[in-house]
Amino acid sequence: MSESEFVAVRNDAEPKVGDPTKAGTKRLPKWVPWAVGAVSALASVLAFGGPDGTSNIMGMTIVAVLIYLAAILILSRNYEGARHSSDRLATTLIGGSFLLAVVPLLSLLYTVVVNGLGVMSGAFLNHTTEGMTLEGAVPGAGHAIIGTLEVTLSTALIAIPLGVFTAIYLVEYEGGWLKKVITFLVDIMTGIPSIVAGLFAAAMLPLLVGDPGYRSGFMGAAALVVLMTPLVVRNTEEMLRLVSNELREAAYALGVTKSRTIVKVVLRTALPGIVSGCVIATARIIGESAPLLITAGSTDYYNFSLFNDRVMTLPVFVYNQYVAGNFSLAWGGALVLVVLVLILNLIAKLIAHWFAPKG
Helix, strand or coil: CHHHHHHHHHHHHHHHCCCCCCCCCCCCCCCHHHHHHHHHHHHHHHEEEEEEECCCEEEEEEEHHHHHHHHHHHHHHHHHCHHHHHHHHHHHHHHHHHHHHHHHHHHHHHHHHHHHHHCCCHHHCCCCCCCCCCCCCCCCCHHHHHHHHHHHHHHEEEEHHHHHHHHHHHCCCCCCCHHHHHHHHEEEEEECCCHHHHHHHHHHHHHHHHHCCCCHHHHHHHHHHHHHHHHHHHHHHHHHCCCHHHHHHHHHCCCHHHHHHHHHHHHHHHHHHHHHHHHHHHHHHHHHHHHHHHHCCCCCCCCCCCCCCCCCHHHHHHHHHHHHHHHHHCCCCCHHHHHHHEEEEHHHHHHHHHHHCCC
């Protein structure tokens, strides 16, 4: 038998993908999973739908998922074979996990937008809560927005350089015992509860200024720095470790100094990840309320000074209004907070795009 005849016989003997005459290659039509899902949902509704129109949503969802998994697994194993049935099971579980994570997020965003959009106006963004109980007063969150921007910006200006420089030292330099001590302290700071950071700032700064009752926006920023710095350190450290050592060695081979290599090669390569991590850390601390309640306090008027008197922030504003029963104002403050986080993420994307290495 010639080589060409042998190849022809082998190709004829091997099952071809999509050939329904060969065992194990048949596939379920695309409409079958949708039909099984519809039947599973219907069975779940019939089982858990109450006669008075009420229903157990959680129970319905769990039963529908279990029925769908069992049905699609049996159909696929009998028609497509064990390999394809395992693939369908894994695909279903992965897709279900994705929905399980996304649906609560979408529900949260929908709830915040629907409840907060009704109170949005120029007056809400400009006015304060000073005299809000008077007849004809239009309360707003303008002072809380300004206070949040002040405290967050000052926190980022302190925590980001401190965290980035610390990460550079841990990754790029031989630190010996000092490096181990810094790593240990960063690990401890990562797990510190936010209220403890607030207590630390509330105990330290009054001793430095000599005023036991001292409260200010800078005190709130100091508490948030304790929370934000370890996040920046950990993220930047991981991004720097992803930079290939060949890039460093190539720069050293050309006679470039270590400091210039770090600035022009290492940091430039890791910049998109570092910026994204800094924004995530900022979004993490912008919604903190416990440390700000202790440090920055609460007020009903604008305060543009970080170092004098109390400053209102959006998390504290939302908490105060919720406790007072002003739920519309609380939802409005929450919506503004979400929008601020969205804007920060957009800015991070633009910075990462502008400064990322070409190609």
